[in-house]
Amino acid sequence: MTEPYENLEEKQNKPSQTKERQFKGLSLTERKQARREKLIEAGIEAYGTHGFFAVTVKDICNEAKLTERYFYESFKKSDELFQTIFLKLIDQLQHNVMQAIMQASTDPRKMIESGLTALLTTLKDNPRMARIIYIDAMLVQELHNQATIHETMLRFDRMIHAFVMLMMPHIDRSEREISLVATGLNGYVTQIAIRWVVSGFKQSMQEVLSSCSIVFLSLLDTFSEKEKILKKESSS
Template identity: 25%
Template sequence: MTSDRPGLDLRRLQRRMRLLEVGVDLLGAGDGPAVSVRAACRAAGVTERYFYESFADRDTYIREVYAEVGEQARAALVTAVSGAETPTETAELAVRAFVALVLDHPEAGRVLLLAPLRDPALGGRGLDLAPSFVVLVQDQLRGVADPDERALRALGLVGALTSLFIGYLDGTVTVPRERLIRHCLDLLDRAARP
């Protein structure tokens, strides 16, 4: 008698990944989060039994969807800048990678930037990801000698960029994509000056 355990584990992982995918669409919906266990199951094509094999409850699910998108964003930025040779090239590649993530996949952008403000299950989760983004920005401010000043500028810049992208996602910022990219790069350039 052979065990089908690897097959069961694979199917469980596939269901979990499918639930996380639909969670991005539900949590990042344009008209606001619409996440319930029933909605997630319906969208993923699974029963609630399978939902609960992966997630304890709705709030755990939302937090894991958010963490998944946060990790995707961090990985996209790290990958984008890995081949850069100059600070200017690094900044442009990072900005373009983040713009692609947020604007080409607005649901993911809304999960990352708006969901922490809209869904109580996330509470202050947006603050959990901020330090990793601040460190990425700080690395671009090498021209600023004082480490405290570099940290302050990086934190302020992450706040400004976050506000810009939120504005783009909610429709209050309506400039063309390239102009947004140029503006973000200009902010980075100004912050990097000694």
């Protein structure tokens, strides 16, 4: 009787005292990493399509075409896989936003438009990412008390804080005040994003972009006016 593929693979790849043996050109470590990546991609597909609470470990393994023993080779439980996926997608989203901002002109209004456009475009082009970040992650955080998800979302506070300082390097406000403003801006955009994602991107991107931009532009106008007044007073 022919042995299962997994058993044959294991026999051919028992650790060597010198180095790992190769199987189809890959070491045991490389194959393990490849299986982990398969599970992550399967998780994005399954969680992003059906939602975290409707997906089992077996569902993930079926999607990845791997046995459950390989799931537990990389992850202790489904929460750990979800958290890994969430962090991966957040990194991708933040990278796209920051890249757009840095490539925009030095005009603060153009920076606002570029950053928010990158955020919304990434979400609309990747609905599974959007669902995982703005729907399931929020539920997992609330129901499972996931501190990591909460802390990761705070990275957007810091990103917006840096964005405000980039737009207005001479702003006359304390770090604490700018930090609070950044948290408020993050919350505002997050709530709009959640509503947009839940609706299935029903409203046009231009409408959503305009709604998100309002508070950033108002902030810019308010702080810019304050700077003008201070400069005028100092020159008097």
